[in-house]
Amino acid sequence: xxxxxxxxxxxxxxxxxxxxxxxxxxxxxxxxxxxxxxxxxxxxxxxxxxxxxxxxxxxxxxxxxxxxxxxxxxxxxxxxxxxxxxxxxxxxxxxxxxxxxxxxxxxxxxxxxxxxxxxxxxxxxxxxxxxxxxxxxxxxxxxxxxxxxxxxxxxxxxxxxxxxxxxxxxxxxxxxxxxxxxxxxxxxxxxxxxxxxxxxxxxxxxxxxxxxxxxxxxxxxxxxxxxxxxxxxxxxxxxxxxxxxxxxxxxxxxxxxxxxxxxxxxxxxxxxxxxxxxxxxxxxxxxxxxxxxxxxxxxxxxxxxxxxxxxxxxxxxxxxxxxxxxxxxxxxxxxxxxxxxxxxxxxxxxxxxxxxxxxxx
Numbered sequence: 001x002x003x004x005x006x007x008x009x010x011x012x013x014x015x016x017x018x019x020x021x022x023x024x025x026x027x028x029x030x031x032x033x034x035x036x037x038x039x040x041x042x043x044x045x046x047x048x049x050x051x052x053x054x055x056x057x058x059x060x061x062x063x064x065x066x067x068x069x070x071x072x073x074x075x076x077x078x079x080x081x082x083x084x085x086x087x088x089x090x091x092x093x094x095x096x097x098x099x100x101x102x103x104x105x106x107x108x109x110x111x112x113x114x115x116x117x118x119x120x121x122x123x124x125x126x127x128x129x130x131x132x133x134x135x136x137x138x139x140x141x142x143x144x145x146x147x148x149x150x151x152x153x154x155x156x157x158x159x160x161x162x163x164x165x166x167x168x169x170x171x172x173x174x175x176x177x178x179x180x181x182x183x184x185x186x187x188x189x190x191x192x193x194x195x196x197x198x199x200x201x202x203x204x205x206x207x208x209x210x211x212x213x214x215x216x217x218x219x220x221x222x223x224x225x226x227x228x229x230x231x232x233x234x235x236x237x238x239x240x241x242x243x244x245x246x247x248x249x250x251x252x253x254x255x256x257x258x259x260x261x262x263x264x265x266x267x268x269x270x271x272x273x274x275x276x277x278x279x280x281x282x283x284x285x286x287x288x289x290x291x292x293x294x295x296x297x298x299x300x301x302x303x304x305x306x307x308x309x310x311x312x313x314x315x316x317x318x319x320x321x322x323x324x325x326x327x328x329x330x331x332x333x334x335x336x337x338x339x340x341x342x343x344x345x346x347x348x349x350x351x352x353x354x355x356x357x358x359x360x361x
Contacts, residue, residue, distance in 0.1 A: 124311025
């Protein structure tokens with residue numbers, strides 16, 4: 001392994017979940033018929049930079065720019081799995097612990113790991129998972145400096161590692177779609193299977209058409225998840241017919257979203273996304289906020305559209321999907337939503353690629 005100074009930069013996109021959220025949680029999807037999730041990557045990137053070089057007085061510095069947190073560790077503290085890092089930095093520490101074991105001589109190195117998230121905290125865009133993927137991408141390159149990162153070959157491993165470490169840190173089962181969005185980007189259909197998952201990337205032309213019809217807003221409130229995943233999982237295990245019917249309706253609507261996207265029939269995409277949301281908001285109280293509901297009511301008076309809260313709801317971001325590419329309609333809808341002063345329009349571009357890692361020596 002190289003002992004020269006290296007600066008490794010890794011970025012990963014966050015995602016907008018069009019349909020089929022929640023069903024991506026293992027093992028919940030094993031209890032459903034043909035579960036799938038559809039999302040697309042956007043340019044509110046998560047970024048990790050590693051600066052590493054040989055040193056006579058080695059140390060590890062981990063800093064989060066957006067959280068304004070940093071700490072300097074000894075390598076003994078990093079490599080001691082029983083140590084308890086400060087909570088805001090526990091995830092990068094846990095990930096570094098894993099990869100440091102793959103390095104021939106980490107104790108002789110000065111390493112600074114810096115993270116930065118562009119999406120708002122608690123936005124429901126999968127920002128923490130995208131950050132984890134960016135961290136793992138940088139650390140993977142640190143330990144494999146001469147090997148090109150091949151996501152088709154290594155992506156599933158990176159996703160599995162991120163899932164397991166995040167589950168340890170968060171002490172809860174992890175949904176998978178955020179990792180796939182960060183690792184692969186683009187517009188993708190994720191079919192959840194026994195022992196494997198199938199990812200189908202839809203054409204970039206469809207992704208661009210979708211981007212032109214999507215408005216993304218931040219509610220001004222960090223997400224406080226409106227969905228209790230354990231209660232939903234328990235409902236399925238207890239054979240609660242109401243919960244089972246709702247999940248079936250979500251799966252059916254998501255299949256309709258896929259079929260409409262394949263045809264680039266965006267009026268049908270809007271209808272199916274709206275139907276998915278109408279079921280989703282009944283899963284638990286508080287998935288949307290009163291301010292979101294009022295914004296949706298104002299916007300829906302202008303044109304036929306779909307509204308959906310991103311992620312598990314309870315705050316954060318929501319998006320509006322229009323059936324047409326009409327700049328005038330788009331502005332009217334945006335103006336109607338922004339009558340609520342706490343709501344902000346988030347500019348973004350769709351991203352046809354996922355994790356990207358580069359090294360400057």
